[in-house]
Amino acid sequence: MRNLPAFLYAGLIYGFIFLPVIVLVLFSFQESRVPVPPFDGPSLKWYDAFLSDDRVVEALLNSVIVAMASSAVSVVLGFLAAFSLARHRVRMGGLLQGLLTAPLTVSYLIIAMGLLITFNMLGIPKSLLTIGIGHVVINLPLCFAIIFSQMGAHQANMERAARDLGAREWQVLALVTVPLLWPALFAAFFLSVTFSWDEFIIAFMVSRFEVTLPVEIWSMLRTGLNPQTNAVGSFVFLVSVAIVFLLDMVLFRKKKT
Amino acid sequence: MNALAVEFRAIGMSFGTKVAVKDINLSVQRGDYVVLLGPSGGGKTTLLNILGGFLTPTAGRVLIDGADVTDIAPAKRPTTTVFQDYALFPHMTVAGNVGFGLKMQSLPKAEQSPRIAQALEMVGLAHLAGRRIHELSGGQRQRIALARALAVEPTVLLLDEPLGALDMKLRRQMQEELKAIQKRVGTTFVHVTHDQEEAMAIADVIVVMNDGFIEDLGPPERIYLRPASRFTATFMGESNLFDGKVTAVNGDRLTVEAAFGQFEITGPGEEGQEVCLVVRPEHLSSSSDENRSGRQLLLGQGRIEETGFFGTHHQCLVQLAGHGALIRLRLPQRAAPQIGDSLELFADPSDIAVVPR
Numbered sequence: 001m002r003n004l005p006a007f008l009y010a011g012l013i014y015g016f017i018f019l020p021v022i023v024l025v026l027f028s029f030q031e032s033r034v035p036v037p038p039f040d041g042p043s044l045k046w047y048d049a050f051l052s053d054d055r056v057v058e059a060l061l062n063s064v065i066v067a068m069a070s071s072a073v074s075v076v077l078g079f080l081a082a083f084s085l086a087r088h089r090v091r092m093g094g095l096l097q098g099l100l101t102a103p104l105t106v107s108y109l110i111i112a113m114g115l116l117i118t119f120n121m122l123g124i125p126k127s128l129l130t131i132g133i134g135h136v137v138i139n140l141p142l143c144f145a146i147i148f149s150q151m152g153a154h155q156a157n158m159e160r161a162a163r164d165l166g167a168r169e170w171q172v173l174a175l176v177t178v179p180l181l182w183p184a185l186f187a188a189f190f191l192s193v194t195f196s197w198d199e200f201i202i203a204f205m206v207s208r209f210e211v212t213l214p215v216e217i218w219s220m221l222r223t224g225l226n227p228q229t230n231a232v233g234s235f236v237f238l239v240s241v242a243i244v245f246l247l248d249m250v251l252f253r254k255k256k257t
Numbered sequence: 258m259n260a261l262a263v264e265f266r267a268i269g270m271s272f273g274t275k276v277a278v279k280d281i282n283l284s285v286q287r288g289d290y291v292v293l294l295g296p297s298g299g300g301k302t303t304l305l306n307i308l309g310g311f312l313t314p315t316a317g318r319v320l321i322d323g324a325d326v327t328d329i330a331p332a333k334r335p336t337t338t339v340f341q342d343y344a345l346f347p348h349m350t351v352a353g354n355v356g357f358g359l360k361m362q363s364l365p366k367a368e369q370s371p372r373i374a375q376a377l378e379m380v381g382l383a384h385l386a387g388r389r390i391h392e393l394s395g396g397q398r399q400r401i402a403l404a405r406a407l408a409v410e411p412t413v414l415l416l417d418e419p420l421g422a423l424d425m426k427l428r429r430q431m432q433e434e435l436k437a438i439q440k441r442v443g444t445t446f447v448h449v450t451h452d453q454e455e456a457m458a459i460a461d462v463i464v465v466m467n468d469g470f471i472e473d474l475g476p477p478e479r480i481y482l483r484p485a486s487r488f489t490a491t492f493m494g495e496s497n498l499f500d501g502k503v504t505a506v507n508g509d510r511l512t513v514e515a516a517f518g519q520f521e522i523t524g525p526g527e528e529g530q531e532v533c534l535v536v537r538p539e540h541l542s543s544s545s546d547e548n549r550s551g552r553q554l555l556l557g558q559g560r561i562e563e564t565g566f567f568g569t570h571h572q573c574l575v576q577l578a579g580h581g582a583l584i585r586l587r588l589p590q591r592a593a594p595q596i597g598d599s600l601e602l603f604a605d606p607s608d609i610a611v612v613p614r
Contacts, residue, residue, distance in 0.1 A: 154342070161344035164309060164331045165409060166361035175357075179348045 021237060028230035046231040056232060059216035063197060066128055066212055070135035071192035075185055077136070078143030083177065086151040087159070097148075104141045111137055112205040119206060126208040134202035139192040146191070150184035183251055190247045194240050262287040262322060262413055262445035263308060269316030270303050277303040278469045281317070285413075285462075290439050290446045292456040295466035296492070301449045302417065304466070308447060309415050310334045322412050332361075335412035339419045343402040345390045351377070351401055352386040358409035376408040379438060396427050403435070407442060416448040420455060432458045453493050457481065465489045481537075483524070487612045490535040497541070497584050499534040499556075500614070503527060511611065516579055517556045524611035531614045538572070540608040541586035543600040553603035559584060561598045577602060 029041040050056045081100055085093050103111065115134050124130060155177065162176045178185065200214040207215060213236055220229045263285040270277045278300040285291050293301035306312040307319060310331035319327045326334050337358065345354050356373045364372070377383045380400035385393065393401065399419060406414055419435075420428045436459045439446045450456055456463050457477040465473040465480065465488070473480055473489040484490040490498070503526040504519065505512040511526045512519060515534060526532055542553070559575040562583060566572075570587040571594050577584050584602065588594050 157340060157342055157344040158346060160311065160331075161338070161340055162346075162357065162361075164311075164336070164338050165358035165405070166332045167357075168332060168361075171361065176346060180346075182348075 024230055025234045025237070028227055028234040030227040030230070033227070046227040047235075049228045050232050050235070053228070056213075056216055056220075059211050059213045060235075062128055062210055063213040066132050066135060066203075067193045067196040070132040070196050071139060071189050073132070073136050074139035074143045074192050075147075075189045078140055078188060079147050079178075079181070079185065081140075081144050082148035082151055083173070086148060087156060100144050101141045103137060104145070108138065108199070108201045112202040115202065116205050126206050128207075128210045128212075130206040131203045131212060134206050135192075135196040135199060138199070138202065139195055142195070143188040143192060146188040147181060147184050150181055155180050186250060187247055190243050194243050197243075198236055198240060260287055261285065261320070262289070263447065264320040264323075265304070265307075265317065266320065267317040268304070268307060268314045268319065270300075270307060270312060270314045276469055278307075278466075281471060283464065283471065283474070285445060285447065287445055288443050289461045290436065290459060291448065291462045291464060292460035293447065293449045293464050293466055294451070294453060294456040294460075294492075295472075296451060298468075299466040300469040301464075301466045305338075305415055305417055305447065305449045308413070309336050309338050336415055337406035337409055337411040338415040338417060339399075339402045339406050341418045341421055343398050343422075345398060345402060345405070347390045349390070350386065351382070351388050351390070351393070354390065354401060355386075355405045355408050357405060362409065372408055376404040379407065379442070380404045380434075395423055396431065399423065399431060400434075403438070407438075407444065411444065413445045413447060416446060418450055419448070420450070420452075428455070429458075435459055457493075465492065467492070482608075483610050484535060484612055487533050487614065490533070490610065490612055495538050495585050497536045497538065497586075498582075499536065499580070501532050501534045501611070503530045503532055513611065518554070520554055520606045522606045522609050522611060526611055533612045533614045535610040535612060536604050536608070538585040538587045539570075540604055541584070542603050543586070543588060543592075554606050556602040556604055559600055559602050561594050561596055561600065564594045564596060575600070575602065 026039060028046055029039075029043055030046070031040040031043040081096075084090060085097055090096060112134065115130070115137065119126065119130055158180065159172050159176050162172045167175065198214055199212075200218065203212045204215050204218065211219075213232065217229060217232055217236070220226065220232070261284050263283075265281050265283040268281040268283075269279050281300075281304060283304075293304060295301045303312065307314050308321075310326070310329060310333075314327065317327075318325055321335055346357065349357070352373050355376050356369050359369045359372055373386070374383060377386055380403055382397060382400055382404070385397065385401075390398065390401070399422075402419070416435075420431050423431060432455055435446075435448075439459075448459065457480075460477055462475065463473075463477055463480050464471055465486075467488050472492075473485040475485075480489060481493050484493060487498070490496050499515050499517075501513045501515040503511050504514050506526060506528050509523055509525070510521055511524055512521050513526075513532065513534065522534075536556075541556075557577050557579065559577040561573050562576050563574040564571055570590060571592055573586055573588055573594050574583040575586060586602065
């Protein structure tokens with residue numbers, strides 16, 4: 001039993017991390033109107049309630065649009081930046097690389113404030129577009145870093161071989177570089193999707209009438225605790241878990257072959 | 258049709274202050290198997306990259322088939338390359354790899370398949386068309402890389418140390434195959450290697466490169482038996498070098514004086530020139546040899562310092578009286594030499610080559 005302290009420690013850590021999530025999910029199945037013990041479920045009535053709430057459904061669709069569009073843009077821009085920095089001698093390449101990854105170290109609150117001021121200055125109205133731009137700002141560095149790290153010399157040789165066999169530059173990218181980088185592009189895209197999906201601060205500060213799901217949850221919370229909020233929260237969480245799971249499956253399958 | 262497949266005219270290439278090749282003039286006949294041979298850093302790979310279009314020379318022009326291609330991108334050149342690491346596309350099948358160049362030429366699908374089949378047939382791997390690259394062995398990958406490069410029917414095929422990743426036995430086998438395929442398709446091959454045995458086994462013409470210069474150029478026999486420079490003599494196989502001095506010249510017959518006497522040989526030289534005499538280990542014989550002809554020249558008395566059995570012969574290191582470096586020689590299988598044995602060394606003057614010192 002000399003492992004007992006270790007078990008206790010592990011139990012406490014995992015409890016600390018996962019208990020809030022478990023409580024959230026558990027009370028989304030609550031029967032009565034308040035999400036506090038005792039648990040009197042299970043019931044799916046709050047899921048039914050949020051799915052028939054137009055505002056929540058609209059926010060959910062907004063979230064999907066923003067996540068997909070901003071992630072796609074981040075992956076494309078990150079890929080092109082990584083390709084140019086990895087394959088060409090770029091003047092002050094090291095500095096450019098540093099500037100591209102620097103936003104990873106800046107707090108979302110600061111980025112959100114900066115964006116807010118910039119959008120005001122430029123007269124761009126707050127909308128899904130501004131949220132999307134904000135999410136590209138935070139996800140582009142991530143996409144760039146993931147894709148750049150996977151561009152090895154071995155692939156450069158294959159690109160060389162493709163050129164040697166008569167491929168034009170776009171054909172090299174489409175037929176060799178992208179297919180070879182597929183796992184990295186896939187990982188970058190879905191990680192971006194999960195980050196965009198539950199991002200709150202930027203979405204909150206640069207949005208007005210069209211909001212994403214986390215912002216909608218926050219406004220629901222202001223009117224007090226309610227199992228419907230739990231249901232929406234659980235839904236957001238489950239989608240994130242599903243994406244991470246999918247990512248894991250695909251990347252592991254790739255690794256085995 | 259031009260008789261010259263490739264022409265380098267005064268090619269120079271420097272990377273910053275480092276000079277990789279300097280003032281290279283080289284012509285390659287159509288249909289020849291040319292091997293660029295030399296130590297790493299000798300400039301042979303640089304020359305190949307210039308020919309393939311991966312490097313633009315800092316001086317001079319490159320002509321392929323009579324046309325100036327110096328500023329033309331690799332994609333548009335009538336050359337293809339077999340890369341050292343093969344650079345096969347792992348996300349495509351074998352047939353996809355071999356057909357890649359044809360697809361880039363926008364050849365109709367119906368014409369692609371017979372050409373792919375033909376290229377695979379040529380390397381004897383038609384049965385692997387549907388396989389993935391990671392399912393192939395090293396030797397098979399090498400062949401697929403060759404088939405992929407030849408499928409587009411280039412004017413010149415470039416091979417960048419193509420056998421470097423194979424084990425010795427497979428390498429020797431692939432050498433024969435490369436040579437046979439080249440003779441069959443008739444394409445000009447330009448092959449880079451640092452393995453002089455490989456070069457001698459496959460080349461029609463060997464170009465010996467060192468330090469950015471062409472040291473020697475010619476058919477393997479000539480390069481080996483009559484090297485043009487001291488570097489070639491020592492780089493191509495094993496050799497023993499003796500100092501000598503030309504005392505008289507009569508046409509291409511030279512009278513040379515060395516530590517072991519005065520004698521006549523054939524070779525280039527001027528009166529009074531200090532030269533190096535090259536004697537290959539297999540051209541030395543000992544007094545214990547029975548079938549020694551009368552024309553032999555006595556080099557002196559020696560003592561065996563080291564010996565090793567190589568299957569076909571015994572390789573011995575001999576200390577020759579009055580000579581600094583140890584002499585390498587080969588004794589017959591049955592000679593059974595012992596360390597400490599003393600012997601007399603003989604050589605036929607017609608086997609001795611002369612190079613500038």
